[in-house]
Amino acid sequence: MRLVALIGAAIAFLATGPSAWATALGAAPLTVHRLPNGLRVVVKDTPGSGLVAAALLVGAAPRFEEPDQAGISVLVREVALQGTTSRTAEQITGVMESVGGSLRALTGVDNTQWATLTRSQHVDLALELIADLVTNASFTPGAIESQRRISLSRLRQQQDSPQTRAVDLSLSHLYRLHPYGTPILGTAESIERLTRDRLVSYYQTYYTAPNMVLSIAGDLRAPVALAKAARAFAGLHDEPVPRRVRLLRVVEPALTPRPSVPVEVREPQRTAAAWIAISYVGVRIGHRDWAPLQVLSTILGGGSSSRLFLEIRDRQGLVYSIGAGFSTRAAAAPLLMSAGTDPGNAPRVVRGMLDEIERLRAAPASPEELVRGRNRVVGLLSIDQEDLRQQAFYAAWYELLGVGPSFPTRLAAELGRVSAADVQRVARLYLTNPSVGVVLPPGQ
Numbered sequence: 001m002r003l004v005a006l007i008g009a010a011i012a013f014l015a016t017g018p019s020a021w022a023t024a025l026g027a028a029p030l031t032v033h034r035l036p037n038g039l040r041v042v043v044k045d046t047p048g049s050g051l052v053a054a055a056l057l058v059g060a061a062p063r064f065e066e067p068d069q070a071g072i073s074v075l076v077r078e079v080a081l082q083g084t085t086s087r088t089a090e091q092i093t094g095v096m097e098s099v100g101g102s103l104r105a106l107t108g109v110d111n112t113q114w115a116t117l118t119r120s121q122h123v124d125l126a127l128e129l130i131a132d133l134v135t136n137a138s139f140t141p142g143a144i145e146s147q148r149r150i151s152l153s154r155l156r157q158q159q160d161s162p163q164t165r166a167v168d169l170s171l172s173h174l175y176r177l178h179p180y181g182t183p184i185l186g187t188a189e190s191i192e193r194l195t196r197d198r199l200v201s202y203y204q205t206y207y208t209a210p211n212m213v214l215s216i217a218g219d220l221r222a223p224v225a226l227a228k229a230a231r232a233f234a235g236l237h238d239e240p241v242p243r244r245v246r247l248l249r250v251v252e253p254a255l256t257p258r259p260s261v262p263v264e265v266r267e268p269q270r271t272a273a274a275w276i277a278i279s280y281v282g283v284r285i286g287h288r289d290w291a292p293l294q295v296l297s298t299i300l301g302g303g304s305s306s307r308l309f310l311e312i313r314d315r316q317g318l319v320y321s322i323g324a325g326f327s328t329r330a331a332a333a334p335l336l337m338s339a340g341t342d343p344g345n346a347p348r349v350v351r352g353m354l355d356e357i358e359r360l361r362a363a364p365a366s367p368e369e370l371v372r373g374r375n376r377v378v379g380l381l382s383i384d385q386e387d388l389r390q391q392a393f394y395a396a397w398y399e400l401l402g403v404g405p406s407f408p409t410r411l412a413a414e415l416g417r418v419s420a421a422d423v424q425r426v427a428r429l430y431l432t433n434p435s436v437g438v439v440l441p442p443g444q
Contacts, residue, residue: 032404032405035209038209040399041230042214042396043215043222044216044405047219049218052123052126052388053115053116053218054217054392057113057214057396058114058207058211059111059206059211059245060112060202062184063110063329064244064248070187071151071194072198074151074184075191076202076203078151079139079199081133082140083137086132089143096126096129099118102117103115103129108184109180110401113396114130114134116130120219124231131236134207139199155188163275163340163439167279169265170278173263175281180331205242209233209236209238210238214233215392215393252331256332262433263434265436268440268443274349274440275338275340276349276353277437278336278350278437279335279437280433280435283430284330284333285401286402291415292425294373295373296360297325298373299369299370301337309322311352312339320340324336343441344444350438361427378412381408
């Protein structure tokens with residue numbers, strides 16, 4: 001019933017204009033504070049539910065990893081969950097379960113997230129648990145070796161997935177100089193080399209208050225939430241943002257150049273289908289071309305009304321699945337197209353996908369496509385933020401990315417200004433010299 005209600009709400013929402021978008025995305029007030037130790041705290045007061053979500057985002061992620069430490073962010077996170085100086089793995093899991101709450105820990109390309117959802121009366125317990133995990137991980141040798149084996153197993157599973165492997169091939173050639181070209185889990189060689197000393201050093205260097213953002217969303221008044229956060233996280237290390245984080249912001253444009261020539265890489269694998277990934281270097285969030293590229297990717301491959309779906313799947317019947325998306329990242333993000341097809345159709349599918357890019361470059365999008373593209377971007381974001389945990393996550397994420405937690409309200413205005421000429425301009429500027437990855441059965 002909840003899904004039906006959300007779909008109905010989305011249909012009504014997409015019929016409105018940018019002013020309604022801004023109202024919907026910025027309905028609850030946000031306040032941003034900085035504690036004496038440098039921790040930024042975003043509070044979103046949404047009374048009535050009796051629930052509170054907390055999300056602590058750490059600037060410890062693949063984007064900041066050296067080539068020989070690829071995969072360290074995930075491994076540090078997983079080892080921390082195996083025990084702190086005051087809790088065993090079972091006690092860590094049981095803390096939230098004992099009060100009907102939840103704990104999750106995730107690593108993306110730009111951050112590691114530690115998040116809880118609980119009833120308002122258990123917020124102190126939830127915040128104290130997160131603080132324990134990010135300050136007191138014990139890094140026992142047994143936990144490290146156990147999680148190392150798990151990481152290696154997960155890495156092998158991903159490499160055996162032809163769809164994932166096609167994306168990895170495409171991105172590894174698109175980002176030859178930047179960590180975005182390396183899988184989040186790292187490589188088998190790098191994971192094997194990660195010693196306890198290196199894990200502890202990374203944890204102590206990157207898990208500092210100035211390199212984190214805490215977001216608290218839900219049924220808790222802002223002054224109360226801030227006082228609880230200050231008490232729970234008083235023990236965080238207050239060393240400055242790591243030097244590599246500061247330097248990366250300066251040198252990153254040089255590490256993410258747009259390719260000067262197109263590249264196509266093919267790799268054989270035991271698979272019945274062919275999987276294709278085509279990527280281009282776009283821009284970071286906050287760049288003036290970020291909104292036009294979001295609209296472009298939706299027109300190109302967002303949903304069953306997109307050009308890729310209508311032309312290559314529906315009209316030509318060449319693929320099982322097809323789509324496109326433009327990531328939200330701290331550095332220049334990829335615009336990525338992907339498709340699955342019969343091996344014999346692979347050349348035609350690659351050509352068809354590139355032809356749709358040329359169509360976007362050659363002529364402006366129609367008014368109908370433009371409206372659909374703008375509406376879909378904001379509509380999906382609005383629906384995603386129906387979840388209290390996602391509200392907490394987004395507020396912290398946008399603050400960590402440097403665009404501020406109120407970014408969605410500005411996004412609505414930016415999308416409302418995107419024109420057909422803007423979409424064509426960014427297609428001509430960014431969608432050149434593709435990086436193509438294809439995984440095929442042996443002998444194809």
